[in-house]
Amino acid sequence: MPSMDSGNSTQSRHNSNINQLNRPKAEHFARRQNIEQQRKSLPIAAAEKLLLEEVRNNDTLIIVGETGSGKTTQLPQYLNNGGFCRDGGIIGITQPRRVAAVTVAKRVAEECGVALGQKVGYAIRFEDVTSSSTRIKYMTDGLLLREALLDSYLSKYSVIIVDEAHERTVHTDVLLGLLKTVQKTRSKGVSDAADIDHREVKNGMLLEKHNGSEVASTMKHCRGKKLSPLKIIIMSASLDARVFSEYFGGARAVHVLGRQYPVDILYTRQPETDYVDAALITIFQIHIEEGPGDILVFLTGQEEIESVERLVHERLPQLSESKRKLLTFPIFSSLPSEKQMKVFLPAPIGFRKVILATNIAETSVTIPGIKYVIDPGMVKVRTYEASTGIEPLIVVKTSKAQALQRSGRAGREGPGKCYRLYPESEFDKLKDSTTPEIKRCNLSNVILHLKALGIDDIIGFDFIEQPDRISIVKSMELLFLLGALTDESKLSDPVGQKMARLPLDPIYSKALIIASEFNCLEEMLIVVAMLSVESIFYAPREKLEESRNALKSFSSPEGDHLTFLKVYRASDEFLQKSNLVNSKEKAEKNLRKWCKENFINSRSLKHARDIHSQIRRNAEQMGLLVTSCGDDMLPFRRCLAASFFLNAALKQPDGTYRALSSGLTVQIHPSSVLFRMKPENSNRSSMGAKRREHMHIFAPYRWGTCS
Numbered sequence: 001m002p003s004m005d006s007g008n009s010t011q012s013r014h015n016s017n018i019n020q021l022n023r024p025k026a027e028h029f030a031r032r033q034n035i036e037q038q039r040k041s042l043p044i045a046a047a048e049k050l051l052l053e054e055v056r057n058n059d060t061l062i063i064v065g066e067t068g069s070g071k072t073t074q075l076p077q078y079l080n081n082g083g084f085c086r087d088g089g090i091i092g093i094t095q096p097r098r099v100a101a102v103t104v105a106k107r108v109a110e111e112c113g114v115a116l117g118q119k120v121g122y123a124i125r126f127e128d129v130t131s132s133s134t135r136i137k138y139m140t141d142g143l144l145l146r147e148a149l150l151d152s153y154l155s156k157y158s159v160i161i162v163d164e165a166h167e168r169t170v171h172t173d174v175l176l177g178l179l180k181t182v183q184k185t186r187s188k189g190v191s192d193a194a195d196i197d198h199r200e201v202k203n204g205m206l207l208e209k210h211n212g213s214e215v216a217s218t219m220k221h222c223r224g225k226k227l228s229p230l231k232i233i234i235m236s237a238s239l240d241a242r243v244f245s246e247y248f249g250g251a252r253a254v255h256v257l258g259r260q261y262p263v264d265i266l267y268t269r270q271p272e273t274d275y276v277d278a279a280l281i282t283i284f285q286i287h288i289e290e291g292p293g294d295i296l297v298f299l300t301g302q303e304e305i306e307s308v309e310r311l312v313h314e315r316l317p318q319l320s321e322s323k324r325k326l327l328t329f330p331i332f333s334s335l336p337s338e339k340q341m342k343v344f345l346p347a348p349i350g351f352r353k354v355i356l357a358t359n360i361a362e363t364s365v366t367i368p369g370i371k372y373v374i375d376p377g378m379v380k381v382r383t384y385e386a387s388t389g390i391e392p393l394i395v396v397k398t399s400k401a402q403a404l405q406r407s408g409r410a411g412r413e414g415p416g417k418c419y420r421l422y423p424e425s426e427f428d429k430l431k432d433s434t435t436p437e438i439k440r441c442n443l444s445n446v447i448l449h450l451k452a453l454g455i456d457d458i459i460g461f462d463f464i465e466q467p468d469r470i471s472i473v474k475s476m477e478l479l480f481l482l483g484a485l486t487d488e489s490k491l492s493d494p495v496g497q498k499m500a501r502l503p504l505d506p507i508y509s510k511a512l513i514i515a516s517e518f519n520c521l522e523e524m525l526i527v528v529a530m531l532s533v534e535s536i537f538y539a540p541r542e543k544l545e546e547s548r549n550a551l552k553s554f555s556s557p558e559g560d561h562l563t564f565l566k567v568y569r570a571s572d573e574f575l576q577k578s579n580l581v582n583s584k585e586k587a588e589k590n591l592r593k594w595c596k597e598n599f600i601n602s603r604s605l606k607h608a609r610d611i612h613s614q615i616r617r618n619a620e621q622m623g624l625l626v627t628s629c630g631d632d633m634l635p636f637r638r639c640l641a642a643s644f645f646l647n648a649a650l651k652q653p654d655g656t657y658r659a660l661s662s663g664l665t666v667q668i669h670p671s672s673v674l675f676r677m678k679p680e681n682s683n684r685s686s687m688g689a690k691r692r693e694h695m696h697i698f699a700p701y702r703w704g705t706c707s
């Protein structure tokens with residue numbers, strides 16, 4: 001009957017609406033229950049009370065526990081529940097990488113049932129998702145160091161957890177030294193503030209000397225402020241507790257026993273001659289032979305990742321129709337963060353996800369769905385040759401600690417497998433831990449930072465492992481040449497002070513500061529942003545000639561910097577025109593097409609655009625004048641020479657180049673526009689120095705050494 005039918009259907013529609021309304025709630029409830037259960041089953045859960053006791057009884061604690069045991073997500077929650085935020089104090093947790101800080105914060109906010117940025121938040125360079133109610137704050141180690149510039153007692157933190165300390169990033173090492181001093185000072189602030197034996201104001205900073213060691217703080221933070229003690233926790237699955245314990249004067253170390261799920265480790269019988277090919281074969285082998293579960297592959301860099309991605313797609317059509325449901329997702333540091341986050345989304349039903357990652361995904365992160373890890377055992381690291389100032393990127397074998405971290409990305413939601421693409425005998429030969437970054441990097445950034453904190457005696461600074469003296473000297477020399485240090489090795493005012501405030505490499509900061517004086521900051525902001533991303537141009541092997549012609553249309557005889565400027569401005573003009581007649585999305589899509597036609601890496605360009613707006617904001621906040629030099633590029637080129645002088649080389653009468661700083665014979669890098677252009681002996685030079693008319697200085701952003 002129509003009325004009955006209609007009544008019934010209305011009723012059923014009504015019921016279904018109720019169901020629909022209830023479904024998200026029910027799903028939400030089920031998910032929360034699931035999370036609660038997961039939390040309770042973590043190995044660390046059994047040790048909650050014990051850990052709280054340990055933290056109460058020890059100012060510094062070292063915690064070692066298996067990957068996935070719950071250290072990063074649970075301990076801060078235990079501490080919060082245990083009263084460590086009672087007086088408004090914050091629990092700060094540092095991570096070596098942005099992606100870990102962001103994803104772990106999201107997870108913990110969900111576990112706590114709060115909106116991200118409220119009780120639980122994160123802060124990374126250029127992004128602060130915290131509020132006055134934040135009590136658990138995840139952040140990069142570099143960011144906490146920057147915070148110390150504003151509040152050198154880190155007074156808002158009641159506990160600071162240095163997570164993944166085994167990575168020994170340069171920021172972690174400096175932070176450890178700083179925390180040690182801060183802890184000492186803060187305990188004095190409570191017990192015996194009167195023992196401050198000397199105070200002076202220097203460049204707006206208040207310096208205090210405690211028993212001979214200098215600690216700087218801003219006036220607003222220490223005047224009359226009662227300081228509460230600071231708890232320090234050092235954490236990792238793979239650190240040598242002894243080293244850290246000794247450094248912190250015999251600090252207590254505890255081990256959290258047990259792991260959540262087993263991970264089978266498999267090795268190859270023979271060493272692999274081509275690990276990229278071996279990784280590719282293993283991806284397909286797992287995909288064809290193994291049960292459901294996503295795959296995480298560790299590769300050394302963007303190029304390798306993109307090539308494996310291409311090869312997977314080339315080989316996929318050779319599989320039967322039902323086996324083609326394989327999706328690839330890249331993740332590397334220069335990939336824009338919204339693209340990085342895609343790896344954390346579940347694969348569509350029936351599909352297998354293959355994540356191609358650099359060591360960015362090696363520690364801390366939980367990527368839902370990962371059951372299989374492929375580890376070729378290689379990693380790309382930056383090194384520093386102090387004598388020449390060159391910082392080559394080299395591919396080396398991972399350490400045992402890294403191998404352990406990589407395998408630990410599986411076994412987080414269920415049992416997993418890790419395929420190490422080398423024989424077990426090779427594993428035994430690996431170094432236990434990675435060489436600390438401080439031993440193999442340019443220290444100018446660190447020194448600038450320490451100086452800004454008022455720590456002038458760099459060699460006397462209490463590093464966990466002393467950097468090489470020659471590296472310190474060379475880096476100070478560079479800062480001096482950049483004008484950041486005075487003759488007395490103090491931070492100069494205003495150049496050094498301003499440089500320390502910019503979150504950039506000192507050379508880039510100097511370029512911006514000097515460009516603002518010479519009315520070409522608009523141009524320099526673009527160039528610094530373009531230099532901050534990986535390869536703007538791409539040249540596919542099969543279209544080499546076409547891509548070279550495209551590059552030629554942007555090439556400037558004055559080098560890569562001006563070429564970048566042209567590319568950026570051309571893309572900007574294109575986007576603006578497209579925006580006039582299209583929606584924002586359509587205009588962005590058109591820009592990607594334009595990039596493709598011009599062999600420009602649209603991802604890198606988009607990233608450069610983001611960085612550009614961020615550093616422009618920074619520059620404006622600092623009061624730097626953002627003006628353009630128009631068509632006269634001479635002042636701009638002079639500013640380049642005044643900041644990037646380490647990259648300058650003189651053309652010799654025989655046609656070779658000699659680096660001005662090191663005296664080494666160098667050649668123009670094949671990726672430079674000058675490589676094919678063969679600069680002529682004209683009157684053009686980056687410095688415009690007449691006395692060097694017979695030899696010319698160009699400043700491509702990369703030089704290769706001649707073998």
Ligand SMILES: Nc1ncnc2c1ncn2[C@@H]1O[C@H](COP(=O)(O)OP(=O)(O)OP(=O)(O)O)[C@@H](O)[C@H]1O
Nearest residue numbers: 067068069070071072073074107237364366412413
């Ligand atoms: N985003 C997430 N999605 C699903 N489960 C998660 C997520 N983050 C964490 N987990 C679960 O919580 C467990 C503990 O993660 P946590 O990061 O706290 O471990 P950890 O001991 O710090 O590991 P690691 O030493 O590898 O950093 C994981 O094994 C996983 O089961």
